[in-house]
Each structure stands twice: as C-alpha cells, then as structure tokens.
Amino acid sequence: MIRIYKHLTEPASLATHQSYNGEDVVRQLRADQHGKCYLCERFTVTDFQVEHHKSQAKHTDLTYCWNNLFLSCSYCNGKKSDSFDNMVNPTENNIEENIEQRLDFNNSKAVFKYVGEEAINEEYKETISFLNRVFNGTNKLRTVREQQFYNYVLRGINSFQKLVVDWLLAPTKELDDAIRQSLGIDKELLGFKYWIIKSNGQLLKAFGENIKWNKQ
Numbered sequence: 281m282i283r284i285y286k287h288l289t290e291p292a293s294l295a296t297h298q299s300y301n302g303e304d305v306v307r308q309l310r311a312d313q314h315g316k317c318y319l320c321e322r323f324t325v326t327d328f329q330v331e332h333h334k335s336q337a338k339h340t341d342l343t344y345c346w347n348n349l350f351l352s353c354s355y356c357n358g359k360k361s362d363s364f365d366n367m368v369n370p371t372e373n374n375i376e377e378n379i380e381q382r383l384d385f386n387n388s389k390a391v392f393k394y395v396g397e398e399a400i401n402e403e404y405k406e407t408i409s410f411l412n413r414v415f416n417g418t419n420k421l422r423t424v425r426e427q428q429f430y431n432y433v434l435r436g437i438n439s440f441q442k443l444v445v446d447w448l449l450a451p452t453k454e455l456d457d458a459i460r461q462s463l464g465i466d467k468e469l470l471g472f473k474y475w476i477i478k479s480n481g482q483l484l485k486a487f488g489e490n491i492k493w494n495k496q
Contacts, residue, residue, distance in 0.1 A: 281318070281319060281320075281321065281370065281375050281376070281379070281381070281407070281411060281471050282321065282370075282375055282376040282470050282471050282474070282493060282494070283370060283371070283373060283374050283375055283376065283493065283494040283495070284312070284313060284318050284350065284370040284371050284494065285312055285371070285494045286312050286346070286347065286371050287308055287311070287312050290346035291304035291305045291307075291308050291346070292304060293305060294344045294345075294346055297343075297344050300330060300332075300343055300344050300349060301329075301330035305330060305349060306328075306330060306351075309330065309349065309350065309351040310324075310328070310351060312351075313350070313351045314465060314466040315351075315466070316351070316466075316468060317351065317352050317353040317355075317356050318331075318350040318351060318352060318370055319331075319352055319353075319356040319360070319410075319411075319414065320353060320355070320356050320414055320415075320429075320433075321468050321469050321470060321471060322353060322432070322433075322468055322469070323468060324351060324352075324353050327353050327354055327355075328351050328352065328353060328354075329351075329352050329353070329354055329357050330349055330350075330351065330352075331349070331350050331351070331352035331356075331357050331360070332348055332349065333348050333349075333350055333367070333369065333370075334348055334365050335360075335361070335362035335365050336362075337362040338362055338365050339365065347371065350370070355414075355425070355429060356414055359410070359413050359414050359418075360410060364406055364407075364409070364410045366402055366403055366406045367403060367406050367407045367410060368403045368404055368406075368407045369403075374495070375407070375471070376470065376471045376474045376475075376491075376493075377395075377396075377474075378394065378395060378396035378404065379392055379393070379394055379395070379396075379404065379407065379408060379411070379471070380392065380393040380394075380395050380475055381411075381471040381472050381474070381475055382472065382475050383433070383434065383437050383472065385434075388430070388434075389415070389416045390411070390412070390415035390416055390430075390433070390472075392408045392411045392412060392415075393408075394408060414429075415429075415430060415433065416430070417430075433469060433472075436468055436469050437469060437472050437473075437476075440459075440462050440469075440472075440473055440476065441476060443455060443458050443459050443462060444459065444476060444477075444480075444483060447459060447483075448480070448482065448483070451486075456486070459487060459490075460487065460490050463477070463487060463490040463491060464490075465493045465494070470491075470493065473491075474491050477490075477491050478491070
C-alpha cells in the first residue's frame with residue numbers, strides 16, 4: 281500500500297448524487313491509480329469496484345464525496361466492508377514510508393510494522409490490522425482464496441527480488457532497466473518493493489530516485 285494521487289477535479293456525475301460509480305468516476309479512478317487496487321496494489325482489469333474509504337453504512341454523508349472514493353478489487357473490498365472506517369487516508373500520507381512492508385518467506389506471511397517518526401496513532405494501527413487481514417488471512421489457516429492471493433503476491437515479489445539479487449551480483453544495463461521498469465508507478469506491489477530497495481545501501485543509491493512515487 282502506497283500513497284495515492286487523486287485528480288483534484290471531481291467527475292461531473294457525482295454532483296447529481298444519483299450514482300457514485302458512474303463511468304466518469306471509474307475512468308478517473310483507473311487513471312489516477314493506474315488500474316490498481318489502492319489497498320493491495322494488484323491490477324484490477326475487470327475485477328474492480330468503487331470503494332468508499334469511509335463506508336457508506338457509517339458515513340452516508342460521504343457517499344458521493346470524491347475524496348472518499350477509490351478503486352478497489354473485490355477481494356479487498358470484501359475484507360474491508362464497513363469494519364475499517366478509521367484507516368490512514370492514502371492521499372495524505374506516505375504510507376510506504378511509515379509502514380514497513382515485507383514478506384517473511386520462512387513463515388509464509390506478510391509483515392507490516394509502523395516506522396513513522398511520530399507515535400503510532402489509531403489510523404495506522406487500523407491500517408496495519410487491515411493489511412494483515414488482506415495478506416495473511418482472517419484466521420490462522422488461510423482459505424483457498426486467501427492462499428491464492430498470497431501465492432500471487434509471493435510470485436511477484438520473488439521475481440523482483442531475483443532481479444535485485446542478480447543486479448547486486450553482476451550489474452548490467454539490462455538488469456538495471458528491468459528494475460527501474462518494475463518500480464514504475466504503474467506496476468504492482470510497490471510498497472513491498474520500496475522496502476527491498478531501501479534495505480540495501482547499494483540499491484538505494486542506484487534506484488532511490490525510482491521510489492519517490494506521488495510525493496508532493
């Protein structure tokens with residue numbers, strides 16, 4: 281999960297208060313988020329929904345609020361529902377800097393840890409709790425769907441990590457270009473990739489300019 285850029289001009293259909301997921305809303309959210317779910321950072325293709333950051337059930341006044349609408353996959357939207365209404369606003373916070381996001385390969389789980397400069401607040405606690413639910417499942421044993429989700433993330437990060445290791449062992453222009461391309465704002469799982477790059481001084485020196493997404 282990373283910071284999200286949102287176009288300042290809200291889609292015209294929202295002014296009618298008849299629909300929050302009109303074609304202009306969907307089109308702008310897909311453009312702003314590069315077709316990715318704002319929560320898990322996977323491409324949505326056709327599996328997308330317009331999601332309320334603060335749920336309709338508890339915040340009816342924000343149903344048609346542009347700043348409350350994001351593109352989400354059905355998996356994450358189902359996990360979130362109306363149970364996580366106090367999460368960090370992704371348009372106002374550098375989430376990838378304040379939440380360490382890693383895969384614990386030995387224990388087959390994702391690890392999320394707050395590392396912000398200020399004391400952790402309830403919004404970050406709730407965000408980490410939600411990310412744990414999404415990436416690690418609701419119970420001790422993942423359901424089939426949860427395991428398929430984790431396997432997808434694992435493949436993506438393994439592929440990126442192989443590129444990085446190969447580059448560290450024998451840097452070439454081809455590997456350099458491949459890593460930079462994998463760090464593009466339109467690519468998946470950037471929160472995890474950010475921490476792989478940041479964890480190594482050599483990588484950070486070489487690719488630090490490629491992990492400054494959506495900064496003001």
